[in-house]
Amino acid sequence: MTDIQLAFAMMALLMVLMGFRIPIALSMLGCGALGYTLLAGMPSLLEYLGTAPVDKFSTYDLSVVPLFILMGELATRAGITAELFRTCNTWVGHMKGGLAMAAVAGCAAFGAICGSSLATASTMGKVALPEMKRLKYAGGLSAGSLAAGGTLGILIPPSMVLIIFAVLTEQNISKMFIAAFAPGFLAAFGYMLAIAIYVRLYPNSGPRGEKTSFKDKLRSTKDVWHITLIFLIVLGGIYLGFFTPNEAAAVGVVLTAILAFTHGRMSLADFRESILRTAVSSAMIFFIVFGADLFSVFIALSQLPAAGVELIENSGLSPYTVLILMLLTYLVMGCFLDSLAMILLTIPIYFPMIIAMDFGFPVDDVGIWFGILALVVVEVGLITPPVGMNVFIIKSFDSSLTLGACFRGVVPFLMSDIVRVGMLVAFPSITLALVHLLG
DSSP: OHHHHHHHHHHHHHHHHHHHOOOHHHHHHHHHHHHHHHHHHHHHHHHHHHHHHHHHHHHHHGGGGHHHHHHHHHHHTTHHHHHHHHHHHHHHHTHHHHHHHHHHHHHHHHHHHHHHHHHHHHHHHHHHHHHHHHHHOOOHHHHHHHHHHHHGGGGGSSHHHHHHEEEEHHOOHHHHHHHHHHHHHHHHHHHHHHHHHHHHHHHHGGGGOOOOOOHHHHHHHHHHHHHHHHHHHHHHHHHHSOOOHHHHHHHHHHHHHHHEEEEEEEHHHHHHHHHHHHHHHHHHHHHHHHHHHHHHHHHHTTHHHHHHHHHHHHTOOOOOOOOOOHHHHHHHHHSSSOOOHHHHHHHHHHHHHHHSSSSOHHHHHHHHHHHHHHHHHHHHHHTTTTHHHHHHHTTTTTTTOOHHHHHHHHHHHHHHHHHHHHHHHOOOOOHHHHHHHOO
């Protein structure tokens, strides 16, 4: 068996292990260790294991992970989701499908201080789904809008998946955050447009809510001034260069904790629980990162990425054709794998190939652009059958919803996603303009 054949064999074994629901960290660690041993020998593997964990986890950039996780935990427990949804509903709830639009807008706002898709879908679903049911919204539209809106949690910065991508590919986290800003809000706009079109095709699916005066709209906006302030300080500080992502995350944690306590919704027991959940989540992510690092080293040793670059150069395919084929594989994998698994499994192979191709602009820009594209397509996997984790989360809140209705409800949002991916591929400036302006 050649080195490249061994790499494919280990990738197949990895898929089998994950299919048997072996944790992804253990699967990647085991396959990486086995492949590394077969290629370089056990002494070389032990030497790597003796130094790599310290080198990897003493990286300053990784400290941003537990900080943003804690910020998300505190935001979830602060009970701000209801205020965000209520404010968004005050502004757009009187429109046809307005409640669904308010849910998407609320998800976008909450995602800006949370960074987790599952947390965004879960917290907003608890608040918005009962109200949609009260107004007799179609179950598919309700589930689809909340599941799709939840995906904004990993697209609008801060994003855990984006941070992991940046660390693994040695990209600048600040630039990645800046690059994700426009595509994130383009996603929110696209989802709201999809709702507007859907309720015109099916008028009874999303009835109008109560009209509110302009005075009520302004009053509701005042109720979320503190959330807006945190958003502006944390992300504005990063974009304007006042903070590094790590410093911004620390500031965000302090401000969110103050908000949680001053609103009277968080006790010391809740705070301890947030710390504990953050520690558990961070340990899980770091274990996954270490497994992915070992697997990436094995893939590099096998020369599979170099062979892939050579194959592409000899194939005559254009860089954009190769890129589209890669994105299509993400769409297929999204039917079976979660977002982090897809990123960790493909980046060791895809990223060197992408960097080696000529797209007509600098290599640093290509890395950032591809990272956002990968994140966007991975985000689509969160609402595609048969896995669609966000869909299952929303369904768990209402037993009357059928799985078929939920997945039919996400179809308009999937169509919006396809259009958006096409725009981001065709016009890289959508992603890179802010990076050049603020970088």
